[in-house]
Amino acid sequence: MFVSQQLSYKYALTAFFLFGLQGIVAVGGALELIFPDLTMPISYTSGRAFHLNISLYWPLLGMFAAIYFFFSRESGQEMYSRQLINVNYWLLVGTVVLVLGTLLLGYQEGREYLEALWPFKVATAISTILLSYNLMRTFWTAPVVKTRATLVSMLTGSLTLILFYVPNLFVYQHPTTDEIAKFLVVHLWEEMSLELIGIGVLAALLIEIGAVKRHLIETAVYLDVIFIAFAGILATGHHYYWIGVPAYWLWIGGIFSAMQVLPATVLLYSTLKNVSVKRFSELSNRDKITMGLIGSSTFYHIFGAGLLGFFMAYPPINRYVHGTYITSAHAHLALFGVFGFLVLALCFYILFYETVLNEKSYRWCWYAIGALNSGLMIMAGGLLLAGGLQCYFWRIIGLSIGETNELIRPYLALRAAGGGLYAMGSLGLTFLVIKSIWPNIRYFFYSTVPLPARQADLVRIRDLMMLFIEKAKIMEQVLRKILERLKKDR
């Protein structure tokens, strides 16, 4: 194991912490929509800006963890600068704390999803530059073939993070230009950069736990990189329908969005074809949880992002659903469903690389994942119903916004209930992770502090023993069957 990999622990831990925190603030916002007279310590506008920013930052921090962890592993060497990994951590975490703090106090610039004050945006851009610089320098000297798909995918994803963020450092007087810049992040960061990084780290993880063979997944990763880049860029058009750009964007957005279904399909096809499900029982507890989280992410990739997104991107339909709670359902299913679950899987895998998760906590982790999934489904179900009715009452039969809001309130209550369940799951999972890691917390921040009692070696021996026990169990069953047959034959 490389030191660079250990340095990524703190990123993963912080991502988990922010994920736990997000649930609490979000439930407050959901309640305020049902009971507008409720007095809250922060205004709805500040809470919403906080929610949107934390939604972008914790998956980003988790992705940074996964990139450092898997890039050094896949390139077969330490990262070019380990110092830079630490510097980047404190820069990014400091920025996130200041962004969230100032947003709660009501200081913001107004561009949705990118409300943070200018200096903090510059700091975020610097973080993405430091990441890419470290990756590039490592890539040049890597003693492996330069066409290794996992590395190429992570590197291109990281470079595009800079490309799409920088235009947001500027102020645009015209609202159309402002919207164009915003969607470079809201759409292209998510549907291109994070997709590219995600596919790279996911393939690396599946190879490492032995679920797929490298040569089988390489082609799928390359195909995905091409499809993501090809469809992703022009599919940005599905956000441009009503912002004041020429009408041909309706065509561009519609056609390229339809193509966006391709990457998820290739991913699903190659996963189903190449991942050996039989071996699930042979996986360690940690890897079973990781696979459970990856499975959840794949499910929402197909249904929440792919199919629901496809439905909404058709311009004659988008005309009605645009900006309704249907968009909100898609935003939650895609952003949390796809990237949230993926980042949780990656961070869980990384955090329990050298630390043990005891049996009891392991069982509770499954309950927490169950609560997250059911909470998200209930939340999305409530939002889809609320959004459907919004389209009908407001956009079709022409009721006022006030009347419509009264009528959809029960479904928003359903969403808040789902949010409550989700928050229980997110708090539970975060608590379990932090509790299990707490005895070694110093090690997670300073990798020079040794793990007590060569814990790392013990963990590896334990994993091998578990594998051995599983195999012994299978042997026992086979022997019993043979004995039974012998008895019958006699």
Ligand code: HEM
């Ligand atoms: C994992 C990938 C995805 C993520 C993270 C994601 C995220 C989001 C988010 C956060 C929004 C809300 C933007 C806003 O508030 O203005 C949104 C809107 C939208 N997304 Fe996605 N999305 C993904 C994939 C897709 C795909 C594959 C499609 C189409 C095939 C799609 C089509 C749309 C459309 C049409 C809208 C605009 C809805 C409206 O007009 O109100 N998305 N997406």
Ligand code: HEM
């Ligand atoms: C306890 C769970 C959650 C609750 C109760 C919740 C609640 C809310 C509320 C009240 C809004 C404001 C407007 C609306 O109703 O859509 C919102 C918007 C949003 N939330 Fe959440 N949220 C939760 C979790 C998450 C997570 C985990 C993510 C992503 C990581 C996320 C991403 C977003 C996004 C992108 C929007 C903007 C959607 C749009 O404007 O179309 N939320 N959420």
Ligand SMILES: [Fe+2]
């Ligand atoms: Fe999009």
